[in-house]
Amino acid sequence: MFNKHGTWPMKSSLLTRNVIILSMVSFFTDVASEMLYPVMPIYLSSIGFSVLLIGILEGVAEATAGLSKGYFGKLSDNQGKRLPFVQLGYALSAISKPLLVAYVFPLWVFFARTLERLGKGLRTGARDALLSDEATAATKGRVFGFHRAMDTLGAVVGPLLALLYLAFRPEDYKMLFLLAFLPGILAIGFTFLIREKKKERPGFISKTKFFDFFRYLKESPSNYRKLLVPLLIFTVFNSSDVFLLLKLKESGLGDTLVIGMYVFFNLVYALFAYPMGSFADKWGMKRIFVFGLLVFGGVYLGMAFAEQIWVFAVLFLFYGLFSAATEGVAKAWITNISHAKDTATAIGTYTAFQSIGTLMASSLAGLIWYSLGPEYMFIISGIAALLIGLYLYFSKL
Structure with missing residues (x-):
């Protein structure tokens, strides 16, 4: 499968054994997660969860993932280890899928859902540090871009598998949750093929406390x-993709078309993540990231006034380009300006605050949507993205 140098044959040497394996792990994990994405709210409603309780559940889960990313990133750097965090993190996420349908008691559902997000918090910083270790400053855009491409491809395959299954077994949600465990098992298996490079153990370090990653800011x-600062300001205006799907629904599109548009967006994202990473390596991280922000601004301004399906299709195509130009590029950019010994902490701190910002963004977007209307929510977010993009462009970063 790999040649004697540990690289993928017939490919660029930047795609090392670990890059390929980590990408496959993310692919299968996202297949499992995205199989459940379209049906999670429906299932929770079917077992008696109100909209308010679903909101509280997701808020607790996301807060757990966000704060734990910073802590476990710092812990990974302090211990000088990556692989144990990656393996345990993906294992927890896989195990949580069948646990969600084992019992219908609210506390149990909260436990299982939080366990899944804790797994994400455990692995994120350490995994991205492993990816960073496999690249140079000149190739990080492509390495992170390839990983994002494979991860997002799972977001294409997962919903399609769910739609196919439900076409034959309508409303059989419990079995779907159990089936989602299968790609999760494959992901766990692939983690045992990862080879962590030996490093010198850090000198004496005091016990890692939960909020120690805050000190990294200093x-x-x-x-x-x-x-x-600009990345997190943008996060506050980058609300959940659910609002985009809600706009489609309110414009008269059926459930199949809404899910189909979501799959289309992820397909575009997956196809362009690696090329965008390559452009970032060639032309600079800042230029490509700013391009992504400007595209986001255009998409959101367009969503404020869009009504026809072909317009939505064009906007979702460009939304896929935005994600391809920003998600992996942001992490590659961060690892390039951080010390190698602090890579997991740098990524963990960023993603921790990003998760908190996303919660704020969705709350703010919901408030504006409810009080002023959806067009104002999209216009405000679009203008904010354009201003942040211009600020970054003229900054000396």
């Missing part, structure tokens, strides 16, 4: 802090 390079 210790980090100045460019890291300068970049973090």
